[in-house]
Amino acid sequence: MLVSYQTLRARPADAQRQAIRLGEYQSHTAGLGKGCLQANVVITPAAYALDFMRFCQRNPKPCPLIGVSDTGNPDMFTLGADIDIRTDIPAYNIYRYGELADTVPDIRAIWNDDLVAFALGCSFTFEHALLEAGIDVWHISNNSTVPMYRTSIFTVPAGPFRGGSVVSMRMIPSERVDEAVAISSRFPLAHGSPVHIGDPAAIDIADLSRPDWGDPVPMPVTHTPVFWACGVTPQAIIRNAKLPICITHKPGTMLLTEVPDDADVPLFQKS
Amino acid sequence: MLVSYQTLRARPADAQRQAIRLGEYQSHTAGLGKGCLQANVVITPAAYALDFMRFCQRNPKPCPLIGVSDTGNPDMFTLGADIDIRTDIPAYNIYRYGELADTVPDIRAIWNDDLVAFALGCSFTFEHALLEAGIDVWHISNNSTVPMYRTSIFTVPAGPFRGGSVVSMRMIPSERVDEAVAISSRFPLAHGSPVHIGDPAAIDIADLSRPDWGDPVPMPVTHTPVFWACGVTPQAIIRNAKLPICITHKPGTMLLTEVPDDADVPLFQKS
Structure with a gap:
């Protein structure tokens, strides 16, 4: 049950x-x-x-x-x-x-x-810290899974393991992006600071509304997409x-x- | 030559x-x-x-x-x-x-x-930061090797690798110990914060004047021995x-x- x-x-x-x-x-x-x-x-x-x-x-x-x-x-x-x-x-x-x-x-x-x-x-780990700072995390508030995307961000290969990094994305109020960066950088065991901020095309994400894993989220113009390295990367690799x-x-x-x-x-x- | x-x-x-x-x-x-x-x-x-x-x-x-x-x-x-x-x-x-x-x-x-x-x-890495903060590091000023000691500090075993941790020791002016802790904790890739402060007997070091590796240092009463985990640990293991x-x-x-x-x-x- x-x-x-x-x-x-x-x-x-x-x-x-x-x-x-x-x-x-x-x-x-x-x-x-x-x-x-x-x-x-x-x-x-x-x-x-x-x-x-x-x-x-x-x-x-x-x-x-x-x-x-x-x-x-x-x-x-x-x-x-x-x-x-x-x-x-x-x-x-x-x-x-x-x-x-x-x-x-x-x-x-x-x-x-x-x-x-x-x-x-x-990254769930640092999301607690974002929430505590009063930064809403949409997929938690709305009982869904963070959107994740394949990208062209380079990984350093080892044996058969090689390929682009996967990222997770959160829409952050634009005036609070610096704060979100600072908070997440305190958690190096939870992916640390973001790997990219802003234009998804710069890391070869074609369409933010169609994540490769997880669920899409609303993208209000008052917010900026912030991308963190994601532990689903091995699943792409x-x-x-x-x-x-x-x-x-x-x-x-x-x-x-x-x-x-x-x-x-x-x-x-x-x- | x-x-x-x-x-x-x-x-x-x-x-x-x-x-x-x-x-x-x-x-x-x-x-x-x-x-x-x-x-x-x-x-x-x-x-x-x-x-x-x-x-x-x-x-x-x-x-x-x-x-x-x-x-x-x-x-x-x-x-x-x-x-x-x-x-x-x-x-x-x-x-x-x-x-x-x-x-x-x-x-x-x-x-x-x-x-x-x-x-x-x-640990040489964080010693630069100690020096920059004006905390003298005796073995550097005196062209010798930091004193290192076997201890009873537990390591988590893996396969054949098991045993006590090795530490390096620096005599820190007693009123600046807190500062030395804070500085070194910023360098987790260089052993991070100390594993022990003070009484060497508490970690089964019998005689500070006889290090297992490196050179002995003066031990003025105004100073406190501070012990950091040491990369020579594998050599004991x-x-x-x-x-x-x-x-x-x-x-x-x-x-x-x-x-x-x-x-x-x-x-x-x-x-």
């Missing part, structure tokens, strides 16, 4: 995680897990893990690495007391040879001893890399960690 | 790097390469590289990863226009099965297609890990990169 976003959001973070684990919630996580890092997730066979980790190190804005599992171990112990990467994401995308093959609520059936899971910081199997979170539905979002290092500390 | 520290320090950074590459300078690099990140270096066989990279991700204070080579490629292209990891460090330590086997001015003879080089941020071969910089003699030390991401950008 599925619970709604509004119902889940009213619960404490522990209960939110539990509902996701039990498969009772399979939708987006914007605004959930307040006060803790949320994570994009990429799972690869061990043979590709070193190159993927290099890719993250070389591209820290789209891929701020906040956790890596031991090979074959689904317990991401550096991110929380009890995080099972096989069940604790609302929805998973399974890619085979670069193509989306399936979307499932858990991956217990296909997890195996050869897989390595990577957690990457997520693995299309090119054509791994035999690669599992990710479904864009918008993230892993809720137990690492405070103002932690100076992304490590869960037992209290 | 070797050049002295004072001679080298008077040269521009490019010329400093060139002298090191040619084997003309084999000593410590404190105060050199001004304005750019310096790096601790660890080189492992590819079979250990994923675990070592996990170790860095899980222990970002002692091991802030700022660059990783491709397997077998000595050109660390993300750290500069022309950095050859086989020649560009003043002196290298070669460890076999955890024991220091040799110290050499270059590793051209033993580099091979199976090696991976890791660059970790270095690999004793336990007993890799068949592992190559590091000789403590105190670092890689001079071309990445500005105030860069928000550790990537060389062609100008």
Whole structure:
């Protein structure tokens, strides 16, 4: 039996995680897990893990690495007391040879001893800070998923991983753009400062009203589009890399960690 | 023909790097390469590289990863226009099965297609900022190497890599400790804020006057010992890990990169 976003959001973070684990919630996580890092997730066979980790190190804005599992171990112990990467994401995308093959609520059936899971910081984290500063974030207020776009922004390649960066976009009141930049720059583990401000054509986005992932948003003339590097970048990159199997979170539905979002290092500390 | 520290320090950074590459300078690099990140270096066989990279991700204070080579490629292209990891460090330590086997001015003879080089941020970077704030750094003023100590400070293990963190120590005028903390916390790629202040016994250092690496310093009663996580930590860790071969910089003699030390991401950008 599925619970709604509004119902889940009213619960404490522990209960939110539990509902996701039990498969009772399979939708987006914007605004959930307040006060803790949320994570994009990429799972690869061990043979590709070193190159993927290099890719993250070389591209820290789209891929701020906040956790890596031991090979074959689904317990991401550096991110929380009890995080099972096989069940604790609302929805998973399974890619085979670069193509989306399936979307499932858990991956217990296909997890195996050869897989390595990577957690990457997520822009939801700094959105809390924008909201606290009184800057409205439309997709949160309106229960939708942030719009995301493929771009021509260069990434530094590593092994088979190469291609343009994906960005997420928020319409910011034009007079508050500087403030939004300053706020987000305080969260380097959550993509940090924007990678582009203004004209979408400059980064090869043809039509802002047609995002590649997520939902379109209103674009009032009083606002400026601001673009942040996005943890969905690996999902564009693995299309090119054509791994035999690669599992990710479904864009918008993230892993809720137990690492405070103002932690100076992304490590869960037992209290 | 070797050049002295004072001679080298008077040269521009490019010329400093060139002298090191040619084997003309084999000593410590404190105060050199001004304005750019310096790096601790660890080189492992590819079979250990994923675990070592996990170790860095899980222990970002002692091991802030700022660059990783491709397997077998000595050109660390993300750290500069022309950095050859086989020649560009003043002196290298070669460890076999955890024991220091040799110290050499270059590793051209033993580099091979199976090696991976890791660059970790270095406290020399924030020392520039301390000096600029008018906080004297004794070992720089006195042409010696910062004192470093093994401690019982926990690291999060990864594969064979486990053990206590190594720290570097600076005597700070007691009334300026808070300021030194604030300054260093601005450099997360250079170990960030201190891991301990005051009583050395609390982190199992028996005798401050006998560092495990580097040189002892005067300890006036007006000053407080302040301890930062240190990039020599891997050199203590690999004793336990007993890799068949592992190559590091000789403590105190670092890689001079071309990445500005105030860069928000550790990537060389062609100008």
